[in-house]
Each structure stands twice: as structure tokens, then as C-alpha cells.
Amino acid sequence: MTEKKRIQTLDEQVIVREALQALPEPSRRLFLRHGLTLGGLSLLTGCSLSDDASVGNMLQKVSRFNDKVQAWLFDPNRLAPTYPDSMITRPFPFNAYYGPERIPHVAADDFRLELSGLIADRRPWSLTELYQLPQTSQVTRHICVEGWSAIGKWGGVTFSTFLKRIGADLTAKYVGFRCADDYYTSIDMPTALHAQTQLSFTWDGQVLPPEYGYPMKLRMPTKLGYKNPKHIRAIFVTNTYPGGYWEDQGYNWFGGS
Numbered sequence: 001m002t003e004k005k006r007i008q009t010l011d012e013q014v015i016v017r018e019a020l021q022a023l024p025e026p027s028r029r030l031f032l033r034h035g036l037t038l039g040g041l042s043l044l045t046g047c048s049l050s051d052d053a054s055v056g057n058m059l060q061k062v063s064r065f066n067d068k069v070q071a072w073l074f075d076p077n078r079l080a081p082t083y084p085d086s087m088i089t090r091p092f093p094f095n096a097y098y099g100p101e102r103i104p105h106v107a108a109d110d111f112r113l114e115l116s117g118l119i120a121d122r123r124p125w126s127l128t129e130l131y132q133l134p135q136t137s138q139v140t141r142h143i144c145v146e147g148w149s150a151i152g153k154w155g156g157v158t159f160s161t162f163l164k165r166i167g168a169d170l171t172a173k174y175v176g177f178r179c180a181d182d183y184y185t186s187i188d189m190p191t192a193l194h195a196q197t198q199l200s201f202t203w204d205g206q207v208l209p210p211e212y213g214y215p216m217k218l219r220m221p222t223k224l225g226y227k228n229p230k231h232i233r234a235i236f237v238t239n240t241y242p243g244g245y246w247e248d249q250g251y252n253w254f255g256g257s
Helices: 003-021 025-033 038-045 053-073 127-131 159-165
Strands: 114-117 136-143 149-158 174-179 184-188 198-203 217-219 232-238
Touching: 127 198, 136 198, 149 159, 159 198
Parallel strands: 114 232
Antiparallel strands: 136 149, 149 198, 174 184, 174 232, 198 217
């Protein structure tokens, strides 16, 4: 190792150590348990890291490293735990980056799911057509990055079934989502093809309520809650990194639970 590289490594270690020492002890333990991510630090401290470019750049690098490690550790054949109906959380919590008064209201008759990117059949889908696809259900735990969790029953089409039906390039790197509330996010293709990743149309046997993501959400028990987009209006497949609403603000992109 060159002297310049050694000094740079030491500087980076000092930056991370000092950033952690600035956190109160409970937050520091939580931060370490969830990994060294810029999103985790900004969430726990409630402050912006943009005042210190060195800290921001360092933790951004660590976050990207975390993405690679989580992707490497992800087992596409391993299923998340499932639960009996008796354990469903009622009422299921509402959670968004806005209040209930801003929940988007989507007109069912006019709705068309837009498709673009590396997809052979890009024709829009109506809700009626989507509801006619083979349906599955799951009772799984939603885990929020804020520290709470809840169990819900979700029904819809297995996402891999839908991707195959529309001729998506299953060798592509990313699947992206745009939502009616201007939220957006993206996931890796192995997670998109996971057996429990579901394009959900119902909650607890009823049409998906607006507060839970009508007309559809992507349900992934292998991902943290912010990776599960609601009010989906468009899906695209790409090899270009698409980012996400929270991810572009520093949150970990892979977001495994």
C-alpha cells in the first residue's frame, strides 16, 4: 500500500468513527446493526450530512458497498416467513412520506398500467385485465426502516409471472416503478423474480384500499418497506441504474430486510 493510499484509508476510518461517535448510544447500536449507510445516519440523527462533504462521500461509498454485499448474500430461493391469518395486524398501519389527506385517488375505469424499457409487449394493462391473471396470496411481515413491523395478507399476481407474460428481459439488471403519488423506486432482477414478490391488488381479501396502495403495490417480504412501492402506474425494465425517491437521498438501494 502506498503512503498516500494508507493516509487516505486512515482518514476514512477517522471520518466514520467520528460520525458514529456523534450519535447517542442507542442510535449508534441501531445504526451499526442495520449497516453503515448514509440513509441510516441521516434517519437517526435527523440532520443533513451535506455540511461535511467528506462524511457524505465516505458514507455514500459504504452504502454502495452494502448494496453489493446484500446482493451477493441474497438467496433467490429462500422464502421469508409466513403467518396464519390470526396474526394479521388490524388495523394495518398507514405509512408514507405525506399525511392521509394526500393519498392519491385513482379512477379505476381510466387506469392503464404503463410499460416501457426492455419489454417485448408494452401495451398498457387495465385493472380488469390485471385481475384476470392467476392470483396468489401471502401473509407476510412488512418491516419498516423506522423500526416497526406489521403483518398483512396480500393478494395478487406473482411478479415473475407478470414479467414473463409481458416479455420482460429477465437478464436485465433493474425493474423500476413510477407511482401516482410521484414516488419512484427500483429493484434488482433477482428480487423481482423471487417467488414471494407480488404485484398486489388486495389486502385481507378486499380490493386494495387507497391507504395501502390502490390500485396496486409491489409486495416484497424480502425488502424493507420503502422498497415496496404503492399506487404503481408504470413499470420499466432497464440496465441503467434508476435510483429511487429515498435512495437518491442516501438510503441504501438494495434495502433487504
